[in-house]
Amino acid sequence: MSRSISMQGQDLNIGRQRNGSNHEGFEKREKRRNIRQLQVAISQGDIELVKRILISDFDVDFQYNGQTSLQLAVCQGLPEICTLLISKGANVNQTNADGNSLLNMACWRGFAEVAVLLVNNGADINSRNESGNTSLNACAYKGFSNIAEILLSAKCDINLHNEEGQTPLYSASRTGNATMVHQLLKAGADPDWGDLTRKTPLMTAAAEGHVEVVRALLEGGASVNEQSQQGRTAVFEAAISGHNEILQELIKYKADLNLATIKGFTPLIEAISHNHIASATALIEADCDVNLADRTHWAPIHAAIRQVSSTFDPDNNSVSDVVVALVTAGADVNKCDAENWTPLYQAASAGDLEICNYLLKKGAAVDSVTKHGSS
Known part of the structure; x- marks a missing residue:
């Protein structure tokens, strides 16, 4: 008898659990149905339908297809619907799977009115996604200066950098x-804040060839001689890329033209080696050191003769002009590289009679011997 009562009690408990489970399942289905209807209305931009749906009492932050209703409204740039959702208690600091906040999404898409709404309702203006990018960084990268002004007026952290150390100023540069x-x-903004490799906004602007940005940074107080971990400077970036107009701007601001990388590569050697003749000429005319060699004792004159030789470009008179310009500026015609090759030996090996004759007229020694005994 007692066992029978016990069994009946268990059956009742199981029934209650099932009823509870069914009730929970019903509630979840109701939430999903409400959110689905709401998100369909948002997708259609139907404000009146959104208002009618929101009369019902349900969690507006319940996710459907991996996003909240406010996230959908933000991404579609619907400020009026965003206002309705926020008034129902929607979380303005919700993030997606990549850690992007709603404000970040609005900034990336250029939705200024939505961004203002989020900021005014307590959105975290300094939130960062998984890559460490802030909303201001998104604005800087995409070029939305109107939204950037909203964030700056709200006193966001202007120098907050991402995982690569890049600030909003770096992104804009x-x-x-x-x-x-x-x-x-x-x-x-700090004009000299470098990324993880210590590459500054000025260096990246010089490398990319953005003349107006370079001017803005220089006028804004950027240090013209900062060096990256590799020892590269803005002058080096401009020279190796052949951005002569930028190089002229840097020269105007008294940049050190002789700062070399950790491997000893100088702006002049790189400009010549990459056949950027105008940049090489500008450096020579600005009185850079024409005899400064790299760690292998490779000097600008070696680089120039290599470029002008028959092995490379025998008909390039402009490169020949660089050789003349180097010698005129004081380049050592007897300078040896690591193998004891002189400019004359180098030109002779390439069969360049014109350069050989020129070097001989300028005092090149004919009795120099390489490390392997050749002359």
Whole structure:
């Protein structure tokens, strides 16, 4: 008898559990149905339907297809619907799978009105996604200066960098947005904040060929002689890329033209080696050291003769002009590289009679011997 009562009690408990489970399942299905209807209305931009659906009492932050209703409204740039959802208690600091906040999403898409709404309702203006990018960094990269002003007015951290050490100013400099660069500098951005390799905004702008950005950074107080971990400077970046107009700007700001990389590569050697004749000429005319060699004792004159030799480009008179310019500026015609090759031996090995005759007229020694005994 007692066993029978016990069994009945267990059956009742099981029944209650099933009823509870069924009730929970029903509630979950109801939530999903409400959110599905709501998100369909948002996708259609149907404000009146959204209002009617929101009369019901349900969790507006319940996710459907991996996103909340507010996230959908933000990504579609619907400020009025965003306002309705926020008034129902939607979380303005919700993030997606990549850690992007709603504000970050609005900034990336250029939705200024939505961004203002989120900021005014407590969105974290300094939140960072998985890559460490802030909303301001998104604006800087995409060039939305109007939204950047909203964030700056809200006192966001202007120098907060991403996982690669890149600040909003760095992003704007890399993409060539001079207006954004001016705006960030005026708001107090650090012009010399480098990334993880210590590459500064000025270096990246010089490398990318963004003349107006380079001017803005220089006017904003950027240090012209900062060096990256590899020892590269803005001058080096401009020279190796052949951005002569930028090089002229850097020269105007008294940049050190002789700063070499950790391997000893100089801006002049790289400009010549990459056949950027105008840049090489500009460096020579600006009185850079024409005899400064790299760690293998490879000097600018060696690089120039290699470029002008028959092995490379025998008809390139402009490169020949560089050889003349180097010698005129004081290049040592008897300078030896690591193998004891002189410019004359180098030109003779390439069969360049014109350069050989020129070097002989300028005092090149004919009795130099290489490490292997050749002359």
